[in-house]
Amino acid sequence: MKDVIKFINNAAERTGDWALLAMRLTLAFGLFEPAVKKFENIRGTAEWFSSLHFPLPTVSVLLAATVEFAGFFLLMLGLLTRYITIPLMFVMLMAILMVHLGNGFSSADNGIEIPFYYLVMLFLIFSKGPGRFSIDEAVVNKIAK
Secondary structure (H helix, E strand, C coil): CHHHHHHHHHHHHHHHHHHHHHHHHHHHHHHHHHHHHHHHCHHHHHHHHHHCCCCCHHHHHHHHHHHHHHHHHHHHHCCCHHHHHHHHHHHHHHHHHHHHHHHCCCHHHCCCHHHHHHHHHHHHHHHHCCCCCCHHHHHHHHHHC
């Protein structure tokens, strides 16, 4: 039993950076389409934001879309990773509070499920960092040497 536990713990340690990479890429691709849709229809999205009582709806749309689009690129590359997670977590909190909260949990009902999962994943990346397979890690290692 001790050997099984040791094997599992070693495997978990060896795959942690791969898991962080997979999480970053999953988040990045999940952010891309909503950002593009906001940019494609700024006026319509601003009208929708206005109906949800967002302050300065056009500015809010532009800020959310810009943060999501920047998040797509930066998470893909693992560049400035911890820094982009902060505004992305704010966008997810706003999405939860302003759009999804009244619809329950299930994504099938437009509930908080998806933005909540993104929020949790972003928090994990914020706390653990981007992992070994990132530009951030390469730069940190270069500076350390």
